[in-house]
Amino acid sequence: MSHSLWIIWVPIVVSWAVSSRCQAAETPLRGGVAKIDITDHAAGPVNDPCFAKALVLERDGLRVALVSVDAVSIGEIGRIGNDFLGKVREALRENPGIAPEAVLVNASHCHGTVRADTAELVIQAVRQAAADLEPVRAGAGAGSENRVSENRRLKLKDGTEADMRRAYAMPPDREIAAVGPIDPQIGLLRLDRVADGRALALLYNFACHPIMNPPGKGSSADYPAYASRLIEEALGPGTVAFFVQGCGGDINPVRYKEVNAPPDAEPLGNLLGLSVLRAAKGIETKANAELRIRREVIDLPRARDFEARIAAIETKRAGLVTSLQPTNINFKSFLPLWIQEKISPEYPSHHAQSYLHDRSVERQALSQLDSDRRVNVERYLKNIEVMEELTRLNTNLALLRRHLEQTRAAGGGTLPAEITGLRIGNFRLVTFPGEATVQVGLNIKKATGLPHAFVAAYTNGYIYYAPTAEQRRNAGYAQEDCDTLVAPEWQPLYEAKAVEILRGL
Numbered sequence: 001m002s003h004s005l006w007i008i009w010v011p012i013v014v015s016w017a018v019s020s021r022c023q024a025a026e027t028p029l030r031g032g033v034a035k036i037d038i039t040d041h042a043a044g045p046v047n048d049p050c051f052a053k054a055l056v057l058e059r060d061g062l063r064v065a066l067v068s069v070d071a072v073s074i075g076e077i078g079r080i081g082n083d084f085l086g087k088v089r090e091a092l093r094e095n096p097g098i099a100p101e102a103v104l105v106n107a108s109h110c111h112g113t114v115r116a117d118t119a120e121l122v123i124q125a126v127r128q129a130a131a132d133l134e135p136v137r138a139g140a141g142a143g144s145e146n147r148v149s150e151n152r153r154l155k156l157k158d159g160t161e162a163d164m165r166r167a168y169a170m171p172p173d174r175e176i177a178a179v180g181p182i183d184p185q186i187g188l189l190r191l192d193r194v195a196d197g198r199a200l201a202l203l204y205n206f207a208c209h210p211i212m213n214p215p216g217k218g219s220s221a222d223y224p225a226y227a228s229r230l231i232e233e234a235l236g237p238g239t240v241a242f243f244v245q246g247c248g249g250d251i252n253p254v255r256y257k258e259v260n261a262p263p264d265a266e267p268l269g270n271l272l273g274l275s276v277l278r279a280a281k282g283i284e285t286k287a288n289a290e291l292r293i294r295r296e297v298i299d300l301p302r303a304r305d306f307e308a309r310i311a312a313i314e315t316k317r318a319g320l321v322t323s324l325q326p327t328n329i330n331f332k333s334f335l336p337l338w339i340q341e342k343i344s345p346e347y348p349s350h351h352a353q354s355y356l357h358d359r360s361v362e363r364q365a366l367s368q369l370d371s372d373r374r375v376n377v378e379r380y381l382k383n384i385e386v387m388e389e390l391t392r393l394n395t396n397l398a399l400l401r402r403h404l405e406q407t408r409a410a411g412g413g414t415l416p417a418e419i420t421g422l423r424i425g426n427f428r429l430v431t432f433p434g435e436a437t438v439q440v441g442l443n444i445k446k447a448t449g450l451p452h453a454f455v456a457a458y459t460n461g462y463i464y465y466a467p468t469a470e471q472r473r474n475a476g477y478a479q480e481d482c483d484t485l486v487a488p489e490w491q492p493l494y495e496a497k498a499v500e501i502l503r504g505l
Helices: 021-026 084-094 118-131 223-235 266-280 306-323 331-343 352-356 360-410 438-448 490-504
Strands: 009-012 030-037 051-059 062-069 103-107 134-144 149-151 153-156 161-163 176-179 185-193 199-206 240-245 251-253 291-301 414-424 427-431 453-456
Touching: 030 118, 030 199, 030 240, 051 118, 051 240, 051 291, 062 118, 062 240, 062 291, 084 103, 084 118, 103 240, 134 199, 134 266, 134 427, 185 266, 185 427, 199 223, 199 266, 199 453, 223 240, 223 266, 291 490, 306 360, 331 360, 352 360, 414 490, 427 490, 438 453, 438 490
Parallel strands: 062 103, 199 240, 427 453
Antiparallel strands: 009 291, 030 051, 030 134, 051 062, 134 185, 149 251, 153 161, 153 176, 185 199, 291 414, 414 427
16 A cells, blocks of 8 residues: 555644745744743652743744653653643633644653643743743754763664663673664754843753653653753853753663663763753854744554564464473572582582592592583573563563554554644754654654754654654564554654655745
């Protein structure tokens, strides 16, 4: 079936542009910012606060609100319900008169605990930002930071892929052939006050899961919190730093699987924040920047292979269970046997002299004991690897079953996805309502041919993971290709539409 049969475009375009150079010179871009603490302080320990930050821009009758929220998603999972976006948009339509299509809400994807009334707090922040509008100068730029992130998908030698999660163990090192790419680019929008030149806002777009602080530390906005705090302190009072999550669906903080040191988001946030500031210094801001927005809803094909994938995992799981071998040892006896074998491979069972005595019966007995021990140790090690693979399969099997039920409840068909393009001067941003993986963002940015075009996933909704078509067909089973509702054909449809919107702005 051709791609054209999969997509239904529902264009809802809100686009104002200055009609002449004369008018452009007379019409300033105005902006206002506000932020508000949305942390549920009563729910348990708090390591650092979660914020909702609002940026309101206005020019030629167009008002746009861009909101960043320190939360896991906009709907579906976490504490922000599926009615959140509709409630916020309807309230902002009434006051301060922002069209629903001109409201963008990006979730950082941190795992902080937000208040039940976060929608009301976001509305309050946007209204405050709209009340404080003043003329601003805008400039776009880009930085780079390659020290804080890594691709969590592992390419195995058998052609399949696994992923790095705290929910299960990684495959053995000898099976790993390569890892996937990262996107080190930082997309930047700087807004300075016309009145005195002070920074009003610095928006930075970066792709990486904010999951470096463990639950034991309490609610946290993770590395973006530290990056934003550093930026705001450096640029001075009245500046608000906006972290906008990119295509980080398969991107982890570096050393996310480290077990020899406590996870710590602060050093990563400081590295990112410094790189943002370094790049922002070179941005030239200009008055009367263009402000444009375009919103469309496209229908993406839903997955139709859940039953087949579930059956394949169940078959593979049954084979692994059958492969478990009986042994004469348990973990208590395995560990010292394994250590002795590593310390002294020639004489593992006893001291060397026992092997060197001219007593053939004793030497033969020790030799047989060593052989029996090696068989048990090797079997036990193999059983451990089977167990680890079973944990990966079981976890991802549960995701497939859940999404099969969701798809059945929806009656199959297609999945609507809201895509919004925003232009502020030379800065361009296109959104996606789910966890797009990094290659999607890389493809779009390259295809536009524009130096300051960026992609914000996790925006205006949540339709779970959106892996590439290649990842989606992975027979090894990873979170991104199991915790998803879309068929492989979704990728070219979205990428084409995103590029079209970015160029059209």
